[in-house]
Amino acid sequence: MPELAEVEFFxxxxxxxxxxxxxxxxxxxxxxxxxxxxxxxLKKKLTGARLLGSATTxxxxxxxxxxxxxxxxxxxxxxxxxxxxxxxxxxKHDHLxxxxxxxxxxxxxxRMFGGVLFSTGRTAPDWWTRIAPAILSDQFTGKAVADxxxxxxxxxxxxxxxxxxxxxxxxxxxxxxxxxxxxxxxARPAGSLTPTEVRxxxxxxxxxxxxxxxxxxxxxxxxxxxxxxxxxxxxLFWHRWEDGGRCPRTRVPLARATIGGRTTCWxxxxxxxx
DNA sequence: CCAATTGTTATTTA
DNA sequence: ATAAATAACAATTG
Numbered sequence: 001m002p003e004l005a006e007v008e009f010f011x012x013x014x015x016x017x018x019x020x021x022x023x024x025x026x027x028x029x030x031x032x033x034x035x036x037x038x039x040x041x042l043k044k045k046l047t048g049a050r051l052l053g054s055a056t057t058x059x060x061x062x063x064x065x066x067x068x069x070x071x072x073x074x075x076x077x078x079x080x081x082x083x084x085x086x087x088x089x090x091x092k093h094d095h096l097x098x099x100x101x102x103x104x105x106x107x108x109x110x111r112m113f114g115g116v117l118f119s120t121g122r123t124a125p126d127w128w129t130r131i132a133p134a135i136l137s138d139q140f141t142g143k144a145v146a147d148x149x150x151x152x153x154x155x156x157x158x159x160x161x162x163x164x165x166x167x168x169x170x171x172x173x174x175x176x177x178x179x180x181x182x183x184x185x186x187a188r189p190a191g192s193l194t195p196t197e198v199r200x201x202x203x204x205x206x207x208x209x210x211x212x213x214x215x216x217x218x219x220x221x222x223x224x225x226x227x228x229x230x231x232x233x234x235x236l237f238w239h240r241w242e243d244g245g246r247c248p249r250t251r252v253p254l255a256r257a258t259i260g261g262r263t264t265c266w267x268x269x270x271x272x273x274x
Numbered sequence: 275c276c277a278a279t280t281g282t283t284a285t286t287t288a
Numbered sequence: 289a290t291a292a293a294t295a296a297c298a299a300t301t302g
Contacts, residue, residue, distance in 0.1 A: 002280070002281090003280060003281095006280080059281080074281085074282090075281090076281055076282080077279070077280070077281050077282090078279085078280090078281095111279085111281095113281055113282070114281085115282095162281090164281095164282085171280050171281070172279095172280045172281085173280050174280085262280090262281095263278085263279080263280095
């Protein structure tokens with residue numbers, strides 16, 4: 001499920017535990033989510049540490065603990081973070097649980113495409129600082145997008161939008177939402193976009209990120225009761241999976257096909273090949 | 275049983 | 289050599 005704003009939504013759940021100590025750590029070290037992580041060391045170093053703060057960039061989350069301990073979480077395709085009461089008993093696919101006095105912080109991921117990283121150090125780990133500059137940062141410029149599209153000229157634009165090294169945090173549904181708003185057909189080769197289309201694409205990338213954060217993640221306010229509840233019905237989002245779904249702007253039936261290896265949804269009336 | 279899934283990476287193909 | 293396409297990873301649901 002989780003793309004940019006959903007990742008932020010889940011991170012904020014765990015901020016209930018900011019300031020509190022970790023009394024115990026439960027982890028199944030055989031689970032695939034720990035494939036790049038020394039679980040014994042994680043348990044040892046995190047037990048007794050205090051959760052001081054956290055951040056999201058792209059689809060990555062970083063949790064900062066006392067004495068220079070850092071926990072990274074990626075949710076993969078099916079991961080989520082939850083907060084459970086102290087008497088909660090671990091359920092299936094709960095791979096990592098940080099037990100605090102008042103609550104338990106749970107990482108659950110059935111498909112285990114997600115992953116956990118642990119490291120120590122005075123500053124944030126390398127893998128975190130190496131993540132591409134956020135789409136909502138000043139470094140995400142129109143020129144950067146244009147240059148990138150030129151280097152990926154033959155790939156379908158849909159596939160290019162999924163490349164995290166330039167569009168960090170964009171996933172399948174956000175890519176479709178951006179192209180739909182920009183009125184660009186997902187199968188167009190990236191190099192075939194006109195300068196105007198590239199400018200529009202750049203703008204809509206920022207727009208969709210900003211709106212998704214505001215609605216899903218509840219930035220600037222409290223968390224919404226569930227993930228998608230505030231996404232307006234005017235977005236492609238609500239119609240992309242349903243059979244007989246129609247474009248919310250033109251009312252024309254939506255098209256669906258595999259493009260760039262992913263199920264892609266678009267409005268033939270707005271988004272034309274040429 | 276078959277197909278589907280909002281992510282990423284390794285491998286193969288062009 | 290590089291970019292693009294495909295397979296693989298795992299679990300569940302329809």
